[in-house]
Amino acid sequence: xxxxxxxxxxxxxxxxxxxxxxxxxxxxxxxxxxxxxxxxxxxxxxxxxxxxxxxxxxxxxxxxxxxxxxxxxxxxxxxxxxxxxxxxxxxxxxxxxxxxxxxxxxxxxxxxxxxxxxxxxxxxxxxxxxxxxxxxxxxxxxxxxxxxxxxxxxxxxxxxxxxxxxxxxxxxxxxxxxxxxxxxxxxxxxxxxxxxxxxxxxxxxxxxxxxxxxxxxxxxxxxxxxxxxxxxxxxxxxxxxxxxxxxxxxxxxxxxxxxxxxxxxxxxxxxxxxxxxxxxxxxxxxxxxxxxxxxxxxxxxxxxxxxxxxxxxxxxxxxxxxxxxxxxxxxxxxxxxxx
Numbered sequence: 001x002x003x004x005x006x007x008x009x010x011x012x013x014x015x016x017x018x019x020x021x022x023x024x025x026x027x028x029x030x031x032x033x034x035x036x037x038x039x040x041x042x043x044x045x046x047x048x049x050x051x052x053x054x055x056x057x058x059x060x061x062x063x064x065x066x067x068x069x070x071x072x073x074x075x076x077x078x079x080x081x082x083x084x085x086x087x088x089x090x091x092x093x094x095x096x097x098x099x100x101x102x103x104x105x106x107x108x109x110x111x112x113x114x115x116x117x118x119x120x121x122x123x124x125x126x127x128x129x130x131x132x133x134x135x136x137x138x139x140x141x142x143x144x145x146x147x148x149x150x151x152x153x154x155x156x157x158x159x160x161x162x163x164x165x166x167x168x169x170x171x172x173x174x175x176x177x178x179x180x181x182x183x184x185x186x187x188x189x190x191x192x193x194x195x196x197x198x199x200x201x202x203x204x205x206x207x208x209x210x211x212x213x214x215x216x217x218x219x220x221x222x223x224x225x226x227x228x229x230x231x232x233x234x235x236x237x238x239x240x241x242x243x244x245x246x247x248x249x250x251x252x253x254x255x256x257x258x259x260x261x262x263x264x265x266x267x268x269x270x271x272x273x274x275x276x277x278x279x280x281x282x283x284x285x286x287x288x289x290x291x292x293x294x295x296x297x298x299x300x301x302x303x304x305x306x307x308x309x310x311x312x313x314x315x316x317x318x319x320x321x322x323x324x325x326x327x328x329x330x331x332x333x334x335x336x337x338x339x
Contacts, residue, residue: 028061030063034066035069042275045274049264049266050065053260069195074193074194075175090241092107092240094107096139108236108238112328146241146264148268154233155223157228163300163304167186169186170190171210172201173189173191180311214229215275218285231293
C-alpha cells in the first residue's frame with residue numbers, strides 16, 4: 001500500500017514538473033495592429049507596451065506590431081483579428097457599432113465621464129471587464145484593457161468658437177454616436193478612416209476633424225493646416241482597447257494573460273499621465289504659433305450635453321446596448337456624476 005502511495009506521489013510530482021516545464025517553454029506569438037503611427041505619442045507608448053510584455057515574459061511573448069493601419073483599415077482591425085488575419089486589435093470598440101450599437105458604449109460615452117480616471121474606475125472596480133466581455137465574447141473576441149489618452153480636441157480650418165460655428169461644418173467623424181450628436185447641432189459629419197484625415201483637410205474635402213487629443217493632433221500634423229481648435233476638449237474621450245481573438249486568448253498560459261493584462265493597466269496610467277503633460281505643452285506651443293484655442297461657453301456646453309443624453313437613448317436599441325449603457329449609468333450615479 002505504501003509503495004503504491006509513494007509511486008503515485010512520484011508520478012504526480014513528475015507530472016507537475018513536466019507541466020511546469022511546458023508552461024515555462026510555452027510561447028505566445030501575436031500579430032497586433034493599431035491605427036496610430038509610430039510618430040504619435042500613442043504610437044510610441046504602444047511600442048513601450050510591446051517591450052514591456054516581451055521583457056516581462058523573458059521573450060516568451062513575441063509580438064509583430066503593425067502601425068498606422070498598415071494591414072487593414074482601422075475600422076476593419078477587429079474583424080481581421082476575429083477571423084485570423086491578425087490576432088489582436090489595438091484600435092477602439094466604437095468602430096464596431098455596425099455590428100451592435102452596444103459597441104458605442106464600449107469606449108466612449110461622449111461626455112459621460114469627466115476624466116479618464118472615472119472611466120478606469122468603472123473598469124477596475126465597477127464590473128467593467130465582465131460587462132464588456134458580455135459584448136466582446138459573442139463576437140469571438142476577448143476585451144483585455146483600455147488606454148485612454150484623455151479628452152479630445154476638434155480641429156478646424158474655420159472659426160470654432162461655439163455651437164453656432166457648427167452649422168454646415170464638414171468634419172471627419174468616426175462611426176457611431178458622435179455623428180448623430182453633431183448632426184443635431186447642425187454639423188455635417190463625414191465618416192472616414194483615421195489615416196485619411198490629413199489629406200482630406202489639405203484638399204478641403206472637410207473643414208475639420210474629430211481625430212484625437214491636442215497632442216496627438218500635433219503629431220499628425222493637423223495644425224499645419226487647421227488654425228483653430230478647442231481646448232480643453234469636451235466632446236469625446238475614447239478609450240482605445242486591446243482585444244484579442246477569443247481562442248488565442250484562451251489558449252495562452254495564465255501567466256501570459258496576466259502579464260498582458262497588467263501591462264495594459266500600466267499602459268493606461270502611462271498614457272493618461274503622459275498625454276496630460278503633452279496636451280498642456282502642445283496647447284502652449286500652438287498658442288505661440290498663432291493657432292486659436294477656444295474654450296466653449298457653459299451655455300454651449302449645456303446644448304451639447306442635451307444632444308448627448310438624447311442620443312445615448314437612441315443608440316440603446318439592443319439588449320446588449322441597454323445593458324452596457326445601464327452598467328455605466330449605474331456607476332456614474334453611484335459616484336454622483338449623474339443624477
